[in-house]
Amino acid sequence: MSTAPSSPKSQERIGVYVCHCGSNIAGVVDVKDVAQWAGRELAEDGVVIARDYQFMCSNLGQELIEADIKEQGLTRVVVAACSPHLHEATFRTACQRAGLNPYLCEMVSIREQVSWVHTDRDLATAKAKALIAGGVERVAWHEPLEPLIVPINPTTLVVGGGIAGIQAALEIADSGYPVILVEREPSIGGHMAQFDKTFPTLDCAACILTPKMVAVGSHPNITLLTYSEVERVDGYVGSFLVTIRKKARYVNAETCTGCGLCIEKCPVRVVDEVFEAGLGYRKAVYRSFPQAVPKYPVIDTEHCTYFQRGKCKACQIFCPTQPKSINFEQKDEIIQVEVGNIILATGYELFDCRRIPQYGYGRLANVYTSLEFERLCNAAGPTGGEVVLRDGVTKPKTVGIIHCVGSRDSKYNSYCSVICCMQSLKFAHLVKERTGAEVYNFYIDMRTPFKDYDEFYQKVLAEGVHFVRGRVAEVTDAARHPGEEGKIIVQVEDTLIGRQRRIPVDMVILSAALEPRRDAQEVAHKFGIACSANGWFIEKHPKLDPVATMTEGIFIAGCAQGPKDIPATVAQGAAAAARVIGRIHQGHLALEPVRASVIAERCSGCRICNNLCPFNAISFREDLGVTEINPALCQGCGTCVAACPAGAITGTQFSNEQVFAQIEGLLMLDFSGAPRGAAVRMLEPALS
Amino acid sequence: MSESERFEPLIIGFTCNWCSYRAADLAGTSRMKYPPNVRLIRLMCSGRLDPTFVLKALANGADGVLITGCHPGECHYLEQNYKAMRRYYLLRAMLTQMGIEPERVRLVWASAAEGARFAEEVTRMVEDVRRLGPLNWPAIAADGAEPAASRNGHGPAAAAETAPVVPEEAKP
Numbered sequence: 110m111s112t113a114p115s116s117p118k119s120q121e122r123i124g125v126y127v128c129h130c131g132s133n134i135a136g137v138v139d140v141k142d143v144a145q146w147a148g149r150e151l152a153e154d155g156v157v158i159a160r161d162y163q164f165m166c167s168n169l170g171q172e173l174i175e176a177d178i179k180e181q182g183l184t185r186v187v188v189a190a191c192s193p194h195l196h197e198a199t200f201r202t203a204c205q206r207a208g209l210n211p212y213l214c215e216m217v218s219i220r221e222q223v224s225w226v227h228t229d230r231d232l233a234t235a236k237a238k239a240l241i242a243g244g245v246e247r248v249a250w251h252e253p254l255e256p257l258i259v260p261i262n263p264t265t266l267v268v269g270g271g272i273a274g275i276q277a278a279l280e281i282a283d284s285g286y287p288v289i290l291v292e293r294e295p296s297i298g299g300h301m302a303q304f305d306k307t308f309p310t311l312d313c314a315a316c317i318l319t320p321k322m323v324a325v326g327s328h329p330n331i332t333l334l335t336y337s338e339v340e341r342v343d344g345y346v347g348s349f350l351v352t353i354r355k356k357a358r359y360v361n362a363e364t365c366t367g368c369g370l371c372i373e374k375c376p377v378r379v380v381d382e383v384f385e386a387g388l389g390y391r392k393a394v395y396r397s398f399p400q401a402v403p404k405y406p407v408i409d410t411e412h413c414t415y416f417q418r419g420k421c422k423a424c425q426i427f428c429p430t431q432p433k434s435i436n437f438e439q440k441d442e443i444i445q446v447e448v449g450n451i452i453l454a455t456g457y458e459l460f461d462c463r464r465i466p467q468y469g470y471g472r473l474a475n476v477y478t479s480l481e482f483e484r485l486c487n488a489a490g491p492t493g494g495e496v497v498l499r500d501g502v503t504k505p506k507t508v509g510i511i512h513c514v515g516s517r518d519s520k521y522n523s524y525c526s527v528i529c530c531m532q533s534l535k536f537a538h539l540v541k542e543r544t545g546a547e548v549y550n551f552y553i554d555m556r557t558p559f560k561d562y563d564e565f566y567q568k569v570l571a572e573g574v575h576f577v578r579g580r581v582a583e584v585t586d587a588a589r590h591p592g593e594e595g596k597i598i599v600q601v602e603d604t605l606i607g608r609q610r611r612i613p614v615d616m617v618i619l620s621a622a623l624e625p626r627r628d629a630q631e632v633a634h635k636f637g638i639a640c641s642a643n644g645w646f647i648e649k650h651p652k653l654d655p656v657a658t659m660t661e662g663i664f665i666a667g668c669a670q671g672p673k674d675i676p677a678t679v680a681q682g683a684a685a686a687a688r689v690i691g692r693i694h695q696g697h698l699a700l701e702p703v704r705a706s707v708i709a710e711r712c713s714g715c716r717i718c719n720n721l722c723p724f725n726a727i728s729f730r731e732d733l734g735v736t737e738i739n740p741a742l743c744q745g746c747g748t749c750v751a752a753c754p755a756g757a758i759t760g761t762q763f764s765n766e767q768v769f770a771q772i773e774g775l776l777m778l779d780f781s782g783a784p785r786g787a788a789v790r791m792l793e794p795a796l797s
Numbered sequence: 798m799s800e801s802e803r804f805e806p807l808i809i810g811f812t813c814n815w816c817s818y819r820a821a822d823l824a825g826t827s828r829m830k831y832p833p834n835v836r837l838i839r840l841m842c843s844g845r846l847d848p849t850f851v852l853k854a855l856a857n858g859a860d861g862v863l864i865t866g867c868h869p870g871e872c873h874y875l876e877q878n879y880k881a882m883r884r885y886y887l888l889r890a891m892l893t894q895m896g897i898e899p900e901r902v903r904l905v906w907a908s909a910a911e912g913a914r915f916a917e918e919v920t921r922m923v924e925d926v927r928r929l930g931p932l933n934w935p936a937i938a939a940d941g942a943e944p945a946a947s948r949n950g951h952g953p954a955a956a957a958e959t960a961p962v963v964p965e966e967a968k969p
């Protein structure tokens with residue numbers, strides 16, 4: 110139909126394949142009419158054959174394309190079927206089998222974008238034709254491409270030594286490959302190391318975690334860098350160059366035996382805000398906890414008398430090793446390592462309960478956070494596992510546990526923190542077991558999916574724990590009658606009986622939300638990945654690719670990706686490891702060749718593009734006076750292509766020609782499917 | 798389009814590969830309905846949106862252009878959608894100067910989970926552009942226009958020239 114095609118590509122031999130998808134497409138779109146139209150009206154645009162077929166993605170459908178490529182000498186293929194996100198790979202592979210470069214195949218979505226969203230048969234058929242015209246015009250401008258092959262360095266960096274990072278590191282190390290594990294705190298272990306028991310089996314956290322921590326500490330394939338942080342990441346998948354700061358510990362790891370005499374002799378006691386959640390103390394020279402890995406202590410210079418006032422050195426004096434293992438002169442060390450892949454397992458932070466002042470945390474002594482309670486009932490914790498009030502002696506007679514604190518609330522976090530219901534049930538059980546107190550759980554909905562979880566709920570119900578359904582309005586010490594005197598009153602609307610209730614208790618535990626680390630955005634930026642609106646690291650695909658990210662070579666695991674329990678965290682740690690091991694096995698990786706490049710002759714050296722690339726792929730060659738793009742760093746977003754005022758940047762699979770041609774094709778037919786006039790010429794780029 | 802019937806605008810929609818194209822996919826898999834006036838083009842990122850794409854679409858007969866991408870902060874290329882946003886505002890200012898209602902070009906964020914939002918925004922856009930009526934691009938661009946070239950004039954040979962947008966008698 111179309112006007113004199115001046116396109117230099119119109120000598121292409123294009124095959125168009127229209128899929129019925131059973132009745133999914135054919136039920137709404139007149140696929141036969143579409144195929145006939147394409148064969149007839151798009152002949153001048155290079156279409157030499159157009160077919161319709163029941164299921165293009167079936168073996169027979171694919172063979173149809175392959176046979177045509179071979180027998181008809183097709184040089185381009187357009188498949189009008191489902192979304193390319195479903196079957197682009199299928200049809201590209203079919204083309205490749207028949208000897209056609211896979212990137213010369215274009216998919217047009219006439220199911221998701223036509224038959225499933227439109228109802229009028231004529232209009233849907235018209236739109237399907239227009240979309241195919243767009244695909245045909247575009248594909249003429251496609252170029253044969255080869256995937257980029259990059260070698261994979263067999264060493265992996267794992268960031269974060271919680272249970273997610275530990276699992277990932279061990280899986281990789283056990284399969285024989287080197288791992289560098291970087292942990293910010295003086296010891297690995299993460300949140301799990303702080304817990305007493307773990308739901309639903311109530312096995313002791315330390316008993317299941319400590320052996321894994323020890324294995325990490327002694328594994329010949331793991332280099333453990335605690336009290337360290339990643340400062341900078343350069344390079345790309347297969348060969349990242351990572352700069353790490355090892356903070357000064359003031360303890361010499363080579364000679365320290367971990368005997369702990371220094372800790373014993375240190376005269377300074379400091380409230381331990383990290384591991385003991387503010388409930389207990391540590392010294393100025395300390396180990397996070399007795400089973401810490403590694404065993405070497407660190408000196409907290411902010412509280413150390415020597416660092417503050419120049420006197421003391423008790424730790425050094427009493428250190429029994431020769432030479433002394435305490436070294437006040439130690440400095441931060443910057444090291445650089447080369448790795449092929451990176452797993453981020455930086456975990457979560459607890460919601461700050463002070464943000465809900467009506468719940469009284471920080472004001473009412475006997476209102477606790479969930480992590481405080483974990484320390485309170487931990488045998489190695491500040492009370493030796495005794496569940497007592499802040500006075501250190503009184504056992505509570507009634508305890509209220511509030512679910513969803515900071516979760517499922519549009520004022521704070523609209524998401525569900527996943528673990529709080531089970532963790533609150535665990536607390537209810539532990540309180541009953543340790544004190545025999547009456548326990549009230551205040552919940553909005555009880556969420557106990559997964560193996561053995563609902564059974565645990567039934568068990569706690571049978572133990573006589575009270576459940577009140579409703580969002581707590583207030584936690585207060587303002588008594589209204591003598592019975593409330595000296596108590597904390599939980600005010601709630603019990604939605605099951607439709608009545609306001611005031612329940613006096615001795616202790617309140619707030620099951621606080623899990624939140625992204627406050628530096629998650631910064632960390633994401635450093636590693637070139639993204640955070641969701643809620644602040645969790647974004648996975649490549651929420652269902653089908655939960656541990657990969659959009660950035661090749663960067664994987665995520667555990668709560669850094671979103672709230673989850675320990676079993677799910679461990680599964681993700683192992684999954685991320687499996688992905689990495691697979692790549693190391695291959696030795697190299699084929700990357701999609703969707704890349705930008707600079708046509709040096711056209712580049713004016715203006716450098717407008719230089720700061721646009723989030724992956725640092727663009728650099729300026731001072732010697733040549735032009736800009737260059739590193740194809741291994743470029744992810745192919747195309748922003749620089751759109752920005753270059755000289756039109757000097759072009760992109761494979763997203764050139765101006767391709768998009769312009771597609772626009773022309775799409776607008777070939779009007780709304781009802783009648784031909785429109787000739788296309789309008791426009792030069793690229795129009796800005797000067 | 799038969800004259801007796803109501804005006805049916807043609808709209809070109811640009812989507813990004815990761816969020817809004819997947820939102821369109823989801824609208825499909827969820828069998829949501831929206832009017833068939835929109836024809837989509839998949840870019841990798843809204844940051845790829847060269848303003849000339851929009852001009853090209855309008856010059857070639859589109860009555861409106863819908864630009865879509867990931868929500869701010871959720872861009873799969875980190876922050877390129879902010880760059881798309883900056884260009885969008887510039888483009889709207891430019892369209893106004895050219896005498897084109899800026900409402901013909903619209904930027905909408907839709908995450909991969911927002912099939913419903915995608916369908917709603919498309920529907921709204923179609924209604925709004927229908928109210929604006931057809932875009933009479935050739936008349937608008939007539940001032941100082943040079944003689945037209947053929948379709949596909951964007952080819953390599955033509956690309957070396959630099960001239961403003963040049964329309965042809967683009968009416969059926």
Ligand SMILES: Cc1cc2nc3c(=O)[nH]c(=O)nc-3n(C[C@H](O)[C@H](O)[C@H](O)COP(=O)(O)OP(=O)(O)OC[C@H]3O[C@@H](n4cnc5c(N)ncnc54)[C@H](O)[C@@H]3O)c2cc1C
Pocket residue numbers: 268269270271272273274291292293294297298299300301304306307308309337338339454455456457458459479480483528532535626632666667668669673674675676678
């Ligand atoms: C009170 C409470 C009780 C719970 N009880 C249970 C239970 O009984 N059963 C259960 O299955 N789940 C339970 N959970 C959930 C459980 O805590 C998590 O599933 C699990 O700890 C997640 O592990 P992780 O490794 O992803 O994160 P984390 O444990 O948070 O570990 C992350 C690690 O990364 C380090 N890190 C962070 N940022 C950086 C950085 N930039 N560089 C280097 N290192 C960094 C941190 O120091 C930390 O060591 C509970 C949660 C809470 C709050």
Ligand code: SF4
Pocket residue numbers: 707711712713714715716717718719735736752753754755756757758
């Ligand atoms: S914007 Fe274009 S001309 Fe300017 S430096 Fe980058 S590539 Fe060269």
Ligand code: SF4
Pocket residue numbers: 704705721722723724725726727738742743744745746747748749750
């Ligand atoms: S296309 Fe995107 S990723 Fe590639 S160099 Fe340009 S801005 Fe960077």
